Every structure is written in C-alpha cells, then in structure tokens.
Amino acid sequence: MKTLVNxxxxxxxxxxxxxxxxDFNSKSKNVKTANLINKIPLKxxxxxxxxxxxxxxxxxxxxLNKLLDExxxxxxxxxxxxxxxxxxxxxxxxxxxxxxxxxxxxxxxNKIKYLKLLLIDQIFRTKSGGNLKPFYLNLSENLNKYCLxxxxxxxxxxxxxxxxxxxxxxxxxxxxxxxxxxxxxxxILPNFFREKNISMSQPGELHRWVYDYFELKDILTKxxxxxxxxFKAGETNSQFKSDIKELELLNSKxxxxxxxxxxxxxxK
Numbered sequence: 001m002k003t004l005v006n007x008x009x010x011x012x013x014x015x016x017x018x019x020x021x022x023d024f025n026s027k028s029k030n031v032k033t034a035n036l037i038n039k040i041p042l043k044x045x046x047x048x049x050x051x052x053x054x055x056x057x058x059x060x061x062x063x064l065n066k067l068l069d070e071x072x073x074x075x076x077x078x079x080x081x082x083x084x085x086x087x088x089x090x091x092x093x094x095x096x097x098x099x100x101x102x103x104x105x106x107x108x109x110n111k112i113k114y115l116k117l118l119l120i121d122q123i124f125r126t127k128s129g130g131n132l133k134p135f136y137l138n139l140s141e142n143l144n145k146y147c148l149x150x151x152x153x154x155x156x157x158x159x160x161x162x163x164x165x166x167x168x169x170x171x172x173x174x175x176x177x178x179x180x181x182x183x184x185x186x187x188i189l190p191n192f193f194r195e196k197n198i199s200m201s202q203p204g205e206l207h208r209w210v211y212d213y214f215e216l217k218d219i220l221t222k223x224x225x226x227x228x229x230x231f232k233a234g235e236t237n238s239q240f241k242s243d244i245k246e247l248e249l250l251n252s253k254x255x256x257x258x259x260x261x262x263x264x265x266x267x268k
Contacts (some may be wrong), residue, residue: 002048004240005035006247007073008055012256014243020047028133037063042074049240050075051247053084054257057207074267080238081225085246087262089212091119094150094260110143118151118260121234122207123152129205152258153250216264225266236265 005020009031013021020029022040034041037059048073056064068091071081095115101108114135121130132203136154147154218226229237233248233255248263250256 002240003046004049004243005040005042005047005051006050007040007050007071009053010167012053012245012247016243019243037066037072040074041069044073045076048076048079049076049238050079050081050167051244052082053174053247054086057084057085057209057211058205060208060262062221065223066256068220070141072224072268078267080132080240080265081236081268082231082236082244082263084257084261085211086118086207087260088211090212090262091115091210107140107142111146114143114147114150122205123210125206143148148258149254150258152261153256164224166228185234211262213262216262218268220264225268228264229267231263231265233261233263238265 003020006081006120007022009021009023009087010026011028013031014030015030016022018215021028022034022036022043023031024033026033027202032041036055056067059067085198095112098108098112099113117132117135125131136147164219185238213230219236220228223265231237234241234245238244245252248256255261
C-alpha cells in the first residue's frame with residue numbers, strides 16, 4: 001500500500017488508512033500532532049507522496065530549508081512532493097489588469113483593495129484577522145463572487161458561539177507563552193515602538209513570504225528535487241488524482257484556494 005502524507009493539513013485532509021495527516025495542533029483524532037519544522041516523525045525513504053497546502057508561506061527561510069530537507073529525507077526515490085501556496089505573479093498580473101480598466105468605479109477599486117489585502121495584510125497585520133476579516137464582512141454579491149474566485153473559500157461571518165470547553169481544548173503552552181510575551185512587551189516597551197512592532201495576530205496566520213513559480217522551482221531544484229512542474233487544481237502527473245481532487249476542488253470543479261493559488265509538483 002502506498003503511503004501518503006498531508007503536512008500542516010488543518011481541517012482539509014483525507015481520512016483513509018494510507019494517509020498520514022500531520023499538523024502542529026489539531027482537534028481531530030484523525031490528525032497526528034508534530035512539530036514539522038524540527039523533524040517529521042517518519043522514517044527515511046518511507047513515503048510515496050507528500051501534500052502540503054498553504055503552509056510554506058508561513059515559514060522563515062531557515063525553517064523552509066529544514067522542512068524541505070526533512071521532506072527529501074522521508075520521500076522514497078521517485079516519490080512525489082506537491083505544494084500549493086499564494087501566487088505572487090498571478091496577484092500582480094491581476095492588479096495590473098484591473099488598473100487598466102477604463103472605468104475606475106467603486107467595484108474595481110474594491111477588487112484592487114482586496115488584491116492588496118491578500119498580498120500585504122497577512123504579512124503586516126498586528127491583530128488576528130487583520131484588515132481582511134472586516135473586509136469580508138461587508139461584501140456585495142459581485143465582490144463576494146470575485147473574492148471567492150480569486151482567493152478561494154472564506155468564512156464571511158462566523159458567530160462566536162463555541163462552548164467554553166471547546167475553546168479551552170485549543171489552548172496550548174505555546175499559545176500561552178506567546179500571549180504572555182506580548183503582554184510583557186506591551187507593558188515595558190515605549191508606546192511608539194509597541195504600536196508599530198508588536199503583533200497580536202497568531203503566528204500561524206502571518207505570511208513570511210509570497211512565492212512565484214520560478215522562485216519556488218529554483219528552491220526545490222537546489223534541494224535536489226526533479227521535474228518541477230506547475231499544475232492547476234486537481235491536475236497531476238501522479239496516480240493520486242482522485243485524492244488530489246478531493247483535497248483541492250470545491251464542488252468537483254473550482255480551486256478551493258482560488259485562482260491565485262500556485263501549485264507545483266516535483267519528484268525526488
């Protein structure tokens with residue numbers, strides 16, 4: 001039986017015996033917890049296929065290097081790595097296209113604002129949800145459709161009606177130390193510094209970089225990966241097409257991460 005791994009899977013995973021779903025923190029019994037930056041808890045040359053969606057953009061360069069080394073270690077010779085991440089090239093081209101529109105009406109301006117939020121807000125936000133969260137709460141029907149098409153599925157409005165015990169289960173020591181460190185910094189640092197440099201957003205929602213195909217291809221090639229190709233959602237050269245479609249497609253036809261999603265596949 002082939003062994004398939006979903007790294008930093010979140011809530012998007014396949015519950016089958018041949019899939020190993022890994023994440024740093026999860027409420028699901030179908031997901032194993034692991035610190036993916038330090039060491040992936042799998043043997044050398046033991047995995048046939050590795051999938052990871054919208055994870056690498058959250059990593060510093062040194063952590064991405066360690067992750068790719070670990071992925072290369074656990075993949076079998078000829079094994080496949082498939083990554084998806086926000087596509088800088090697509091977002092820039094779409095921005096330029098909109099700027100060339102003859103009529104710069106409110107709808108076009110809001111679309112441009114949305115693209116800038118996708119690129120910039122998740123890098124520089126200083127509170128959870130940043131400016132993208134309130135933007136999603138006040139969308140017209142046309143703009144809602146555009147955001148879904150470009151950026152993929154999102155929660156427009158979520159009521160905070162979770163039970164206390166459910167919230168309590170998500171508390172980890174890392175989160176406690178992070179909040180404590182921020183609280184101390186807020187107390188001792190000068191106002192002008194803390195207002196600009198202290199982030200109350202969760203570390204896992206901040207983007208550290210935005211890739212394009214050419215840069216990501218170079219990074220993977222230097223790590224020893226071969227045949228780095230770009231794909232659309234659900235398309236693959238591998239034998240795992242049905243599983244990939246389940247992970248990537250909404251209603252069996254559209255990319256759940258939107259048109260701004262960059263997907264690459266390569267071999268060891």
